[in-house]
Amino acid sequence: MYRSLLSGLALLPLSLLAQPDADDHLKNAQAAYKANDLTQALAYADSAITLEPGIPGGFKLRGDIKQRQQDLHGAMMDYVKAEKVEPENPRLYVSRSAVHITENRVKEAMRDIEKAIDLDDTDPDAWYNRACANYIGRNNDGALRDLERSLELRPDNADALFLRGVVKGELFKEAEGIADIEGALNLKPGLADGLMSLGVLHFETKQYEAAIATFTKVIDAKDEALKEALYYRADSYYALKNKEKACESWREAADLGEGDSKFIVRNYCNTDEEKIPKKPVRGRRKSVIEF
DSSP: OHHHHHHHHHTSOGGGSOOOOHHHHHHHHHHHHHTTOHHHHHHHHHHHHHHOTTOTTHHHHHHHHHHHTTOHHHHHHHHHHHHHHOTTOHHHHHHHHHHHHHTTOHHHHHHHHHHHHHHOTTOHHHHHHHHHHHHHTTOHHHHHHHHHHHHHHOTTOHHHHHHHHHHHHHTTOHHHHHHHHHHHHHHOTTOTTHHHHHHHHHHHTTOHHHHHHHHHHHHHTTOTTHHHHHHHHHHHHHHTTOHHHHHHHHHHHHHTTOHHHHHHIIIIITSOOSSOTTOOOOOOOOOOOOO
């Protein structure tokens, strides 16, 4: 009896046998994505879409995975497909706007963000993305309004708090900007560009000792902003009339190829001058936004 039952099962059509379930694959993809196992997440997402091309959330999730993998073109292609499957999903437009922002397409980002907000105006990420687009487009007043709304919806968003601090600094509200950036760093100590932006605001408010301490942390961490931090630390020492320490940092920056530092070393550090002749003017610094 047992043998004949197995034989009968072997003769059943494939359509009646257990098949992989697209929903299960999508759930596995979501779990792997949440765990930051992007390779596994992409494999499961591919399987889910292969099994059911129109599965809700499939293309959107695969686009998110690709965006995190820095495959921005691939992500955009999936978001376009996702729009055909679920055009009323506000998170789709939030995700797609992030790609546009990363690639500095402000108008396209704004179009997607407006769609997202029309569908759900309580999503703090939509307002944060709009703030980023406004900031890149040099609309600091608009960015500040968007950040206020984003933080009203999610007060502990370190990225939004940091950007609000940067925007306030650029609007010459430096003391408020410092408070926001310090708050953001307390929430997220490894915040990209956080210490550098804080140091610049310390410098611009003439808190030179605090600026030196902050820039030294950036320098010790061998951050991408190393050359810039060395320049600003030197300028802070210069403001304190400490030529020896200032030139020490300017020489380090010059050795790394920093242009203004080369000029200062040549025309100030290597001379008996007490002041820098025709001191280079540095523009107000724009912060780095990361997605």
